[in-house]
Amino acid sequence: MQHHEVQSEDKILFFKKEYISEFVYGGIDGAITTFAVVAGAEGANLGIAVVIILGLANLIADGFSMSVGNYFSTKASRDNFDRHKAREYWEVEHLGETEKQEIREIYEAKGFKGDLLNQVVEVITADKDVWVDTMMKEELEMTKDGKTPIKTASVTFISFIIVGSIPLLAYIFAGLDSGIDGAELFLYSSVLTGIAMTIVGALKSIVTERNILAGIAETLLLGGMAAMLAYFVGDVLEKVFM
């Protein structure tokens, strides 16, 4: 085959492209989750200690659960493919005539008929791997996802923790005794988070193969709106509960 756009773009820098997707979505989730704690706490005037404590608790718990959840769902999707494939092998062995008839119908739908159709069915069903491969792609419309569960989970975790810690940096480094007030720290946190989201949003456009500005705008808007929601809920509930 002459062109391999998908394959040749597979590696960008040190990452395989497929894992950039995990890096991007893990990073966006991490930053938004942590920044939501920051914004909610700021809206409700809960103080710097609460931001640091619940920000970090959430970062670690969510980073863990996101990446383990990602492991299970990637694995489930692989297992599902393998199970269907094993079932097709079983059917080819035990229900050969029925499966042969299915191949015939698949190729009939492609425009084959008469003696040529017979010959095509013979060649396809002569090789069990080709036969099953045809059933998987044409009947079940399933193709195997090349991602390794442990790798997608690791990239998601690392990205979630790194990008997700950015909204907390100002609070952690300024500490409690710096004399910098909450509103100023919130400003620093917002700027740092905005920069991080811009970088991740730009990376996202590599994954989606879309305009880089659209990727950045989409990501900033998403994070900004989530933070505004959190701030607003915190602000309203402070009046109710405190």
Added chain:
Amino acid sequence: MQHHEVQSEDKILFFKKEYISEFVYGGIDGAITTFAVVAGAEGANLGIAVVIILGLANLIADGFSMSVGNYFSTKASRDNFDRHKAREYWEVEHLGETEKQEIREIYEAKGFKGDLLNQVVEVITADKDVWVDTMMKEELEMTKDGKTPIKTASVTFISFIIVGSIPLLAYIFAGLDSGIDGAELFLYSSVLTGIAMTIVGALKSIVTERNILAGIAETLLLGGMAAMLAYFVGDVLEKVFM
């Protein structure tokens, strides 16, 4: 075709099976995120008001960002498929000979040769739709995901909010003036969250087509460990910062 396992299982109760997957993963994420706030706040003894305020702020902000993020990623994956398909149509129109040679190589690999191979190539390339369809499945190994972005996003949001609010129910209904102390509320919250996770874990085994007990155990373990991490981080940081 005679059997349609995947298609005939498509609807379970009122849900299409594909959306049960969004319901399950949205629900697990919602419950874990909110329960992490509850556990972290309990570990750090931050009080009931903080749990309610940051729990709800996080629930709404994360539910929003998860589902909008889901919308964008489902849409990106569809757009990616459509873009590759459009490119294949372009190549079939403008680089006909090259693309025909690719079809030849694909069918050679399946075991076709000689005159039969020529005839197969002629039939496949006689119909542009069949031709492009073959390139998509065989060369790019891409099949179209039938999910609608707006539907996956809606199911994710609703599930995230419903299941994710469960860890907060005890706090919200007992309120601040009930006299029930934090440890007791945390116990109720843990039990309710455990029940919710059990139900969602059971539903998960429908999605993954695996043993129901494995699905439940996996989900409970994941949520339990995330909550323990959050509790532990809260507990340690309380000593440092408060």
